[in-house]
Amino acid sequence: MSQPQSTHTVTLGRPAPASYFHQGWAALAAMLAALAIAIGAGVALAPLQTLIGAVALSLLAAVTLAGARLRLVLGIGVLAVVPIVSGLAAYGQLHPHELKLLSDAVLLTGFVPLVQAVSGMRKEVKDLAMLIIVLLLAGELVGAVHSHGGLALSVPAVWQDLRWLGAIGWGLHLGSRLTATQRVRWAYRLLVGWNICQTVVALGQIALGEGAGTRFSLPVVSGAFGHPTLGSIVGTILLCLVLSDALSPTRCLSRRQLICGAALALLVVVISTRLKPLLAVGGLLVFISSVRLVRGRWLSAAIAVAIPVVFFLGLPFASGLTATNAESGNGLVGSIAGHAGPRTSLLSGAEKLADDKFPFGWGLGTFGSNIDQSAEDSAFGDAGLDTTFGFSDAQPAFRYDSLMAHVLGERGWAGLGLWVVAFVAALVLMVMISPEYLFPAGAMAAALTLTPISPSLQDPTLALLIFLPVGLCIAPMSKLRMSPSR
Secondary structure: OHHHHHHHHHHHOOOOOHHHHHHHHHHHHHHHHHHHHHHHHHHHHOHHHHHHHHHHHHHHHHHHHOOHHHHHHHHHHHHHHHHHHHHHHHOOOOOOHHHHHHHHHHHHHOHHHHHHHHHOOOHHHHHHHHHHHHHHHHHHHHHOOOOOOOHHHHHHHHHHHHOOHHHHHHHHHHOOOOOHHHHHHHHHHHHHHHHHHHHHHHHHHHHOOOOOOEEOOEEOOOOOOOOHHHHHHHHHHHHHHHHHHHHOOOOOOOHHHHHHHHHHHHHHHHHHOOOHHHHHHHHHHHHHHHHHHOOOHHHHHHHHHHHHHHHHHHHHHOOOOOOOOOOOOOOHHHHHHOOHHHHHHHHHHHHHHHHHOOOOOOOOOOOOOOOOHHHHHHHHHHOOOOOOOOOOOOOOOOOOOOHHHHHHHHHHHHHHHHHHHHHHHHHHHHHHHOOOOOHHHHHHHHHHHOOOOOOHHHOHHHHHHHHHHHHHHOOOHHHOOOOOOO
16 A cells, blocks of 8 residues: 555656756747847837836836835835826926826736735625626727727727726735735825925925916915826825724724824815815715715715716806806806816717717717827817817817716717716725725715816826825725724
C-alpha cells in the first residue's frame, strides 16, 4: 500500500520538462515585444496620450504591489492630484491641454478594482449591481437606435456616460483593508485637503486681483481646479459628508471634525460664488429624511431621484427663464442655475429632439457630449438652438451644462426612463451595502440633484471629486459594527 503512494508522490514532484520553461519564456518575450510595438506606435501617433497611459498603468502596478499602508497613502495622494491637474488642463490653465485625459486614464483603471469588489459581495448586492448595469447599458442601446456616427461616435459616448463608475472602484480598492471608521476619516482627510487647497489658491487669486468679474459682489476666481464650479463641488461634497455623518444612525467623525469641516466647506462654497451647492445639499437632506421617515428603500430612493426630474421638467415653464439670446434669468432659479436662460433653452431643445424621434432620441454622441463638433451642430440646429447664445458653433459654451438634457436629447424619453430607474436602483444599492452610514447614497442623491443644471456625473473631473470619496466610504455591513457614540 505504501509503495504506490511513494511512487505517486515522486511522480508529482518531478521537475517540469525544459521545454515548458522555454515555452514560458517565449510567451513572455512575445508579450514584451507586443508591448514594445504598441508603445512605439503610440509614441509615433499620440505621444502624450501614450505617456499618460503608461504612467497610469505604472501607478496601477505600483499601488497593487505595495504594502497596505503605503498603497493607501500613495493611492490617495496620487488620486488627489489628478483632478487638480486635469481640471486646470481642461480649462486651459495648464499645458499641454491633453493632460485633462489623466482623469479618464484613472477612471478606466478603476473598473478593475470595481469588478473585484462587487464580485466579493453577497448575492443580493451582486444581483442588484448587475440590474443597474443592464439598465444603464439598455439606455445606451436605446440611444444607438438613431446613431449618426457609428461606433466611432457611439463608443466614446458610452464611455463618457459610464466612466464615473471607475472613481467608485478606486475608492472601494483603497478602503478594502480599512474599518468603516477608517474609511470615513480618510475620505474626510481627502476632502479637507482638497478644500484647503481650493481656499488657499482662491484667496491668493483674490489678493492678487486675478478675479474675472464679480458675482454677488464677490470676485469670481478659478481656484485650484481651474473653474469655480469644481471648487464649489469639493466644498459641497465635504458639507454632504459632515451632514450625512451627523444624521446617520452610526457616526464616525468627532464633533470637532464636524464643526471644522462644515466651516471650511461653507467658506469654499462662498468663495466659489456658486449657489448650485444649495440644490445639492437640499437633495441630500430630502433623501436622508425620506430614508428615515418613509418605509421602503425603493420608495425613498424614488423620492430622491424625483427631485431633479421634476425640476428638469418644470424649469422651462418657470417665469422669466426662457431666453433666446445672451440675457440670463433674474429669478431665484436663475440665480441658482447661473446663465439660466440658455440652460432653459437647452432643456427645451432636448425635449424637442426627444419628441421628434420618440421614444428613442437623436442618437449617442450628438447632444451635449462634446465629442464630434459636426454631429453636435446638426443636433442643435434641429433643436432650433443653432442661433441661440451659448449653443452656436461659434459660441458653444453652454452645450454641455445639463446632464439630464444630454440624456433626454440623445436617448429620448425611453432612455431617460431607463436612466431614472437605474439611479433609483443605485441609491437602493448604496443603502443596501451601507445601511448605517448614509453618505455614499446621500452624495449620489446630491449629484443627481445637480443633473439638470450641470454635467455632474458626465464630467471626468467632477466624477473623481464626487465619487472617489463615495467609494472610499462604502463599507459592507460586516464593517459597520461601530458605536454610535462620539
